[in-house]
Amino acid sequence: MQRRLGWLAAEAAILAVAAAVKALVIVQLGDHPLLQPAGGLDSEWYVALASRVAAGDWTLAGAFEGGAFPISPLYVYVLAVVLGLSGGSLLAARVVQAALGVVAIACAMRCARHWFGDVAGLVAGVLLAGAGVITFHEIVLLQSALDPVLIAALALVYARAIVGDRWPAWAGAGLLAALFAVNRPNALIVAAAIGAGLLVRLLRRQRPAALAAAAFAAGLTIGLAPAALRNLAATGRLTLISSHGGLNFYIGNRAGADGTYEAPPGITPSIAGQAHDARVVAEAAVGRPLADPEVSGYFAGLGVSWIREHPGDAGALFARKLWLVAHRAELPLNYSYAYYERDEPTLLRWLPIGAWCLVPLGIAGLAARPRAGIERTAWLAWGALVPLYAISVAVFFVAGRYRLPILVPLAIAGAGGVTSTIAALRTRRWIDAAVPLATLGIVATLTSWPLALDDGRLEERVAMASALAGLGRPAEAVARAAAVAREHPEPGTVHYRVGLALQAHGDLASAEAEVRRALSIDPKQPEAHATLGQLLARAGRTGEARHHMLRAVTGGAGAAGAARWILDDAIGAPETSSAVFAVAEAARTAAVDAATLREIGQHLLEARRGDLAEPYFLALDARYPGHADIVEALGVALLERGRSARAARTLERAVGLDDRRPSSHLHLAIAYVQIDRRDDGLAEARRALALRPDYPQARGVVEALTRVP
Numbered sequence: 001m002q003r004r005l006g007w008l009a010a011e012a013a014i015l016a017v018a019a020a021v022k023a024l025v026i027v028q029l030g031d032h033p034l035l036q037p038a039g040g041l042d043s044e045w046y047v048a049l050a051s052r053v054a055a056g057d058w059t060l061a062g063a064f065e066g067g068a069f070p071i072s073p074l075y076v077y078v079l080a081v082v083l084g085l086s087g088g089s090l091l092a093a094r095v096v097q098a099a100l101g102v103v104a105i106a107c108a109m110r111c112a113r114h115w116f117g118d119v120a121g122l123v124a125g126v127l128l129a130g131a132g133v134i135t136f137h138e139i140v141l142l143q144s145a146l147d148p149v150l151i152a153a154l155a156l157v158y159a160r161a162i163v164g165d166r167w168p169a170w171a172g173a174g175l176l177a178a179l180f181a182v183n184r185p186n187a188l189i190v191a192a193a194i195g196a197g198l199l200v201r202l203l204r205r206q207r208p209a210a211l212a213a214a215a216f217a218a219g220l221t222i223g224l225a226p227a228a229l230r231n232l233a234a235t236g237r238l239t240l241i242s243s244h245g246g247l248n249f250y251i252g253n254r255a256g257a258d259g260t261y262e263a264p265p266g267i268t269p270s271i272a273g274q275a276h277d278a279r280v281v282a283e284a285a286v287g288r289p290l291a292d293p294e295v296s297g298y299f300a301g302l303g304v305s306w307i308r309e310h311p312g313d314a315g316a317l318f319a320r321k322l323w324l325v326a327h328r329a330e331l332p333l334n335y336s337y338a339y340y341e342r343d344e345p346t347l348l349r350w351l352p353i354g355a356w357c358l359v360p361l362g363i364a365g366l367a368a369r370p371r372a373g374i375e376r377t378a379w380l381a382w383g384a385l386v387p388l389y390a391i392s393v394a395v396f397f398v399a400g401r402y403r404l405p406i407l408v409p410l411a412i413a414g415a416g417g418v419t420s421t422i423a424a425l426r427t428r429r430w431i432d433a434a435v436p437l438a439t440l441g442i443v444a445t446l447t448s449w450p451l452a453l454d455d456g457r458l459e460e461r462v463a464m465a466s467a468l469a470g471l472g473r474p475a476e477a478v479a480r481a482a483a484v485a486r487e488h489p490e491p492g493t494v495h496y497r498v499g500l501a502l503q504a505h506g507d508l509a510s511a512e513a514e515v516r517r518a519l520s521i522d523p524k525q526p527e528a529h530a531t532l533g534q535l536l537a538r539a540g541r542t543g544e545a546r547h548h549m550l551r552a553v554t555g556g557a558g559a560a561g562a563a564r565w566i567l568d569d570a571i572g573a574p575e576t577s578s579a580v581f582a583v584a585e586a587a588r589t590a591a592v593d594a595a596t597l598r599e600i601g602q603h604l605l606e607a608r609r610g611d612l613a614e615p616y617f618l619a620l621d622a623r624y625p626g627h628a629d630i631v632e633a634l635g636v637a638l639l640e641r642g643r644s645a646r647a648a649r650t651l652e653r654a655v656g657l658d659d660r661r662p663s664s665h666l667h668l669a670i671a672y673v674q675i676d677r678r679d680d681g682l683a684e685a686r687r688a689l690a691l692r693p694d695y696p697q698a699r700g701v702v703e704a705l706t707r708v709p
Contacts (some may be wrong), residue, residue, distance in 0.1 A: 007118045011109055011267070012127060018105050018129035021347060022098035026139050028346040030094055033459065035140060035466040037090070041334050041619035042271045043141040044077060047507060051088065054082035059230055066183065066292040068232035068243040070275035073184040073227050075143035090141065097145040101138040105129060106411050107152035108424065114159050115370045115379060116416035119375035124415035132172030132332060132351030133337050137404055140503060143183050144401040149407040151179040157383060158194070164377045167215035170198075176225020182546045184405065185241045189392035190385065191220055197381065213614075237293050246296030246303075247278045252321065253303035253314065253395030255689035259321040259398050260453075262329050321394035325403050326446070328356035328362075331401035336456025343457060355407060359447050362386065362410025363416025364440035368433055369424075384408045458487060462494050474510045479503065481514065485521075500531060508535055526552045537565060602635055610640025636667055644674035663690040669701055678705060 014183040029035055037047040049060060053076060057063070060452035065071055075417055079093055086092035105128045119593045128134060128148075137144045149469035154176040177191035198216055224240055231239040251257070251264060267277045282298040283290050290298065300656030307314040330337045340483035341348045366386065370379040389406045396402075415627045424433035465480035485491035499514035516530045528551035537543035549565055599621035601620060604613040617634035631654040638647035647670035652666045665688035673679035682705040 001583050005120075006046030007516040010122055014109070014122065014125035014129055015106055018125070019098070019102045021129060022135050022138065023095075024093050024347050025135050026098060027089070028391065029136075029139060029305070029340065029344070030091055032340075032344070034463055037064055040272070041272050043334070045271050046079060046143070047083075047090070047141055049076045050079035050083055051075060054084035054088070055707070061234070063598055065276060065279060066243060066295065068237075068239040068292040069227060069344075070242060070244050070270055070292075070489070072143050072183050072185050073115065073230075074179060075146055078146060079141070093141060093207070094139045097138045100146065100149040101135065104134075104148040104408065106406055107149070107156045111152070111156040112412045114156070114163070115374060115382070115412070116368075116419050117371045120415040120419040123418055124412050127353055127361075127411040127415060129528030130351050130353040131358070131407065131411070132341055132348040133354045133400070134407060135351060136337050136340055136402065137401055142325055142334070142401065144404055146183050146402075147180075147405040147469070148408055150176065150183055151385075151389075151408045153178055155382070155409050155620075158287045158385070159382050161212070161216075162381050164373065165212060166575065167211045168205070171210040171215035174221075175223045176219075176220025177216075178220045180405075181468035182227055182241055184221065184243060184402075186392040186402070187389065187405070188240070189395065190388045193218065193388045197384075207443075207684075224243075231292075235292055237291055239292055239296075243296050244274060245276070246298065246300035247274060248396045250299040250303040252395070253317070254306050255310075257317060257397070259317060259324050259394075261333055261397050261399055291356035294549050302355040318394055321398050322390060323446070324398040325390045325393050325406065326355075326359050326443070327449075327451065328354070328359070328447050329398040329451060330354070330455060331398055331403075332459070333401055335401075336460040337400055338455035339457045339460035343461065355403070356448065358407050358410045359416055359438050361417055362407075363413075363443045364436040365410075365413030365420075367413070367439045368413075368417040368420040368436045370635040372415065383409075383413060386413065392420055404486050423453055453489065461498055462488070465494070465498050466501035467509070470505050471508075472505060472507075474505075474507050476503055478510065478514060481626045491524070492518045493529070494518075495521065496525060496528045496531070498695060499528075503531065503535065508538065511535060512539075516554055533565065582664040598629065598633070603632075605633065605636055605640070608640060610637040613637035614641060618624060626657060628654050628661060628664065631657060632661065632667060635664075635671065639667065639671060647671045648675055648677075660691060660697065662695055666695070666698045666701065669698075673701075679703060 008143065016226065033498075035043075037043040049071075049123060052060060052063065060069075061595055080091045082096050083089070105125050108128055108147050109121040109125040112124035128653060134148055138148065139145070154173065156178055157169055157172040160166075161173045173194065174191075175186070179595065181191055195213070195216060198209060198213040202213050217252040227242075228240050229241075247264075247267070251261060252259065254264070256262075263274075264281075266281045267274055278299065279295050281288065281397075282295045286294075324331065326472045363386070366383040368379075369376060386406060386409050389409075393402050394405075414506040417440075421433050421436045424430075437471035461480065465484060467479060468474075468608070469477035477498050481494050488494050495514050497519035499511045499518060502508075502511035512532065515528050515532045515535065520526060522528075529548040531598065533548035533552060534544045536542075536548065545565070594603075598620075601613060601616055604610075604616060614634070614637045617630060617637050621627075621630050621634055632652060636648045637652055638644075638650055648668065651664060651668040651671055652705060654661070655668055658664065665684045669681040669684035669688065672678070672684060682702065685698050685701040689695055689702055691699065
């Protein structure tokens with residue numbers, strides 16, 4: 001009894017230290033400017049959705065364009081409960097997440113003790129308490145904060161289910177597997193594999209299997225049901241958890257993929273951007289509106305097609321992704337843990353445990369023997385959690401926070417490997433000691449092999465310099481920018497981004513100096529020319545501003561805003577030749593896309609400057625022949641200039657290109673009226689009204705032409 005109390009006291013001490021460590025990290029990083037839910041990061045969307053739920057919108061009706069959850073929803077609702085009870089306190093959310101992290105350590109200690117004994121439980125606790133990467137993710141406002149406690153609880157309950165084979169434990173394992181999947185949808189693969197194992201037992205007619213399988217299935221169903229039913233109610237179609245699985249599969253399985261996250265063309269690299277852009281891209285490709293499962297299926301189909309056409313490349317990529325899951329590198333997504341561990345003066349510097357040691361220790365531990373009385377087959381069945389979760393990540397793409405859950409069962413296995421190997425050495429069971437030690441050496445070598453991977457530190461440093469500018473600390477921002485630029489492969493970009501932040505904060509003099517510094521390093525930055533043009537224009541230095549705006553237009557980036565400024569400046573001046581030159585240059589350069597060019601041209605038409613719009617749209621028509629909207633705009637420009645006959649011919653061409661545009665028919669009707677073809681004008685106006693019955697301008701023309709003189 002006294003010995004048991006001693007072990008419990010040791011466990012309590014480890015948990016107390018872990019709680020103190022996590023509390024101190026919250027104090028040090030809770031107010032860090034880069035860890036706030038802002039700036040388009042995923043955490044911003046999670047907090048916004050949780051706040052909406054806390055305000056009473058429990059189903060998030062109408063929150064998503066397609067209806068189904070585009071994200072894993074569990075964290076949204078957990079965060080919503082905390083925000084609702086705390087009056088919206090993000091500090092409270094971080095404290096609750098850290099407390100759940102302590103619970104995760106407690107579960108892991110009990111699990112390690114279950115397999116290997118009391119000492120292993122303490123070792124597991126020490127490993128996890130010293131794992132800075134886990135502590136960091138528990139204070140970040142992302143769903144990864146829940147992963148440690150969910151997988152630790154699953155590991156513990158699953159271990160008890162395997163050994164005890166009682167239906168309540170299997171039901172609990174099913175429920176926890178479902179909750180883990182609702183927070184991390186790729187974990188459905190883990191749940192499915194556990195269920196498949198139970199099904200095999202059932203087919204073999206092993207006596208306890210039927211009840212175990214039924215209990216697991218019931219728990220799994222209960223855990224998955226709320227999200228699935230909510231999605232079904234919102235869309236009329238079944239989506240188990242979230243609708244972004246197909247896109248994530250495509251990101252990790254396509255030409256040019258390297259196993260890490262890189263947004264495909266046309267997809268904004270954020271959760272909100274993906275939710276919207278994936279639909280736009282898929283519908284544009286298919287040519288019709290798509291439901292959420294169809295959008296996901298479109299991207300999944302692209303990935304499957306690539307795998308089918310390039311099986312060798314796909315196999316090599318999958319192997320690389322498995323390697324990345326096990327590698328010591330922390331791959332950033334939204335946040336760079338390497339930056340907060342190495343660059344910021346926090347306790348994380350003194351919490352060195354991470355994948356570099358947990359992966360080799362854990363895999364070696366899987367090769368160890370559990371304590372007496374535990375069948376090795378049971379231990380191996382539990383250990384399958386590690387490769388199953390690794391596969392579930394590698395099916396998609398690898399990021400540090402996606403790999404995070406696997407560190408918990410690896411810590412449990414690693415603790416067992418340490419204690420069992422020491423015991424084997426003491427009792428001279430050389431083979432039992434040699435296998436884990438050999439495995440440790442091999443895995444440590446493979447997972448530490450140098451790879452050219454970006455740990456995100458430079459990007460985070462640039463973001464920090466920009467954040468200091470936004471906080472009104474320009475001197476520190478400029479000094480940091482200079483320091484980062486010395487290491488950054490694109491130093492001009494560093495100074496430009498800090499200049500943008502200074503401009504947004506209203507420090508225009510410092511912003512101008514920083515943007516000029518950027519251009520002195522790299523003059524071929526059209527965005528920087530556009531920004532410098534804006535700053536000069538606000539200072540009344542229009543001559544200099546015009547020069548930089550033209551550089552922006554010809555460079556393509558920022559072209560719409562820069563060209564609009566040039567046009568507005570020239571439109572108000574008595575001499576318009578510079579404006580004609582500017583718009584012709586914008587239309588001529590291949591750097592400016594069609595959408596931007598149309599936006600600039602529409603600005604000219606709204607300013608009722610057909611004289612400037614005509615040469616512009618002539619150049620645009622030559623560059624993009626056969627576009628009805630461009631031809632129509634040229635016709636409107638000609639109408640503005642009073643060239644009615646030529647406008648009529650041009651608008652006839654527009655109608656010929658696309659007979660379903662009401663505005664083309666209306667403008668053609670006006671042109672006909674101006675050249676005394678009233679009957680033809682009336683017919684075109686009626687055609688416009690037939691295409692769009694609520695078209696007031698067309699109705700006005702019809703009424704005017706049918707009115708008795």
